Amino acid sequence: MTGAVRLASAFREPSTDAALADLASLAGGINGSAVSALSILKSAAVEAPLPGHGSTRYLWELLATLGAADLTAARVVEPHLDARAILSESTAHPEHDEYAAKGISFDAGSWGVFAAEASGMGLEAEQQDGEWTITGRKPWCSLADQLDYAVVTARTGAETRRAFAVDLRDPGVVACQGPWISRGLAAVDSAPVDFSNVPGVPVGADNWYLQRSGFAWGGMGVAAVWYGGAVGVARRLLQASRERTPDQIASMLMGQVDTALFAARTALASAALEVDAGRADGPAGAVLAARVRSVVAGAAERVLVAAAHGMGPGPLATEEEHARRVADLHVYIRQHHAERDDASLGSAVLAGGADPW
16 A cells, blocks of 8 residues: 555646655665665665755655654665755855865765764764774664665763764764664664774864754755655554445544544645745744644544554454554654643743744
8 A cells, every 4th residue: 555645635646646655665675675775876866956946845744754654764865865964054154165075975876964962972073183083882773784875963061962973884883782672663773883983074163964844844844754664554454444334433533533634744734835935044943843733643543542552463463564654653643742841842832932822
């Protein structure tokens, strides 16, 4: 059950629908294999526009389409495209010229983005004679032993962090062996990585990575993948409901699913317009991203519950694709920190940092 996922029904372009359908077909053949997912990076990158350049909705539709087809494929492609967006945003900085000089090119290989933090872990960046080196342990580095490059964040001072482009094939980069026992996104190993005097090329200035508008846009791009994953689960529930005469409970569950997906789709489509109109920069973008991610994560959880209640244990126990999609989505949406992210948004509202209702 693959196919294009649209955030708005109006102005459907046959050529883009066909392109999304082709990507859905490619992703549908991944079957949860991260290695296979790496093979579609180029096709996705050729088709994907940069966020904030007038086609953000289409970018998010592409991510949602991948998510609906195979969440492992989307989980591999999304950071690759995010890295491209980060490097593109940084072109206003003089350091950008160093990429080519260091042999770093987005078109040359596969990319990840390693920006997570954890207690007791972290990278330190030091500069000597104009050259930066990175040392330490970075948590949650997905597929570090299979990618070519990554944008990583490292501390440059007590209160400052900076992004760097690094070559993951450098001998100073050593991926740790787990533990990664997740049943969801099982092939997307996200273990820590040790860095030892690894050369890094600055991407933006100190603290630029978190302060740039694209940080919020990328967060909403991840939410588009969640939405796509929820659509994939909902499609299976719809099929099951149509295979028998639906009772009132089945109709109620489909109504709940439709409402949840409508809210998520509307939030993403509206946010894409705000991004392209230049109204999602700075603090406004951060608040918008918090709202969108909360709406979409809530919708995905609603769909997961409806599917479980509507179909029972059968598909979870006997259907590889459905069971994998459900497990993948459960893990993926935990990138939203639930009540903690809601509390952060609420604090922004109380402080007057969000538009009034």
